[in-house]
Amino acid sequence: MRDVISAPASGLDLGREYGHHQSPAIRAGGLIFCSGMVAVNPETGEREHGTVTSEARRIFENLKLLLESAGSSLDRIVQVHAMIYDRIEYDVLNRIYRQYVPDAPPARTVMSVQIEAGFKIMLDVIAAA
């Protein structure tokens, strides 16, 4: 059984907004696999480039909308691949990150990679349904 989780707000439908051929998330086997989330406005779909802090804040707020619409929540995230444009801002990421998953945070791996559209942060998460 594999269910598509639709975008809870139109701006999060990156397939429609930007031609990204992906579903926002898929639920299967008791887990929710989310597409890599970046800082877009959930209502307008506008890209919101900013600081690591502002982008991460928007990403977590978007993930909250997406996961809660699927019956899950930020505190049920089990794994995060945190993609960062440069490890030099690792501490900046941690500072905002811990505000959103303060207790029993998910497992995490941080990777320094090239992210779409010049964003500084992307979070690739798996949550428990």
Place this chain on the structure above:
Amino acid sequence: MTDRLPRSVIEPKNPKLNVSRNANLPHSPGIRVGDYIFLSGMGPVDPVTGRRNLGPIAEQIRQTLRNMAHMLESAGSGSTASSK
């Protein structure tokens, strides 16, 4: 709707390998969800000193995988049960 899978934190039995706690980082060393275990990225942390050993890459990989085995044993699993 099926029952929600239970989610719990996994900590290594050897506290020197608990990078999350020792470096005050916002992650858990591992999370168990249902029958699955997800581990945080593990590096060549020395199990005696708790510090990273930055030697030759081969030895870094060996230490990292030994640490991962320790994490899985701490969780009651074993190295042969890894899928990814």
Place this chain on the structure above:
Amino acid sequence: MTLFRQVIEPGNPAVDPSRKFNLPLSPAVRGGDFVFLSAMAAIDPATGERAHGTMAAETRQILTNMGALLEAVGSSLANVVKVNVLIYSMLEYENMNAVYREFFPTDPPARTVCGVKLIGGHKVEIECVALA
């Protein structure tokens, strides 16, 4: 009780880089409800040789091989839940995306794409998790 875990042999050994290139990986492993695939690069399924080409050609070869591998293990591209695409440069994202959409016509999997340094001279590697 231990969860079911099993290494799966691909039907076509030519697409198994662990044998051809002596790598310590399994192309596919079943774990519980899921099948986890190692990242695939473009390989000629007849010879097992690296198939270097354009981003579009490499993407097409990978997803063709991936579909065959999944079917050989009792799954399918339609059962893929998550894909991670690693490309050598985000400048070639559209070239990958245009071919990619042909392989997942409806209800595509969740996906993350990022630009990384790849080995073997390849332009793209794709890994996935599918329902068994």
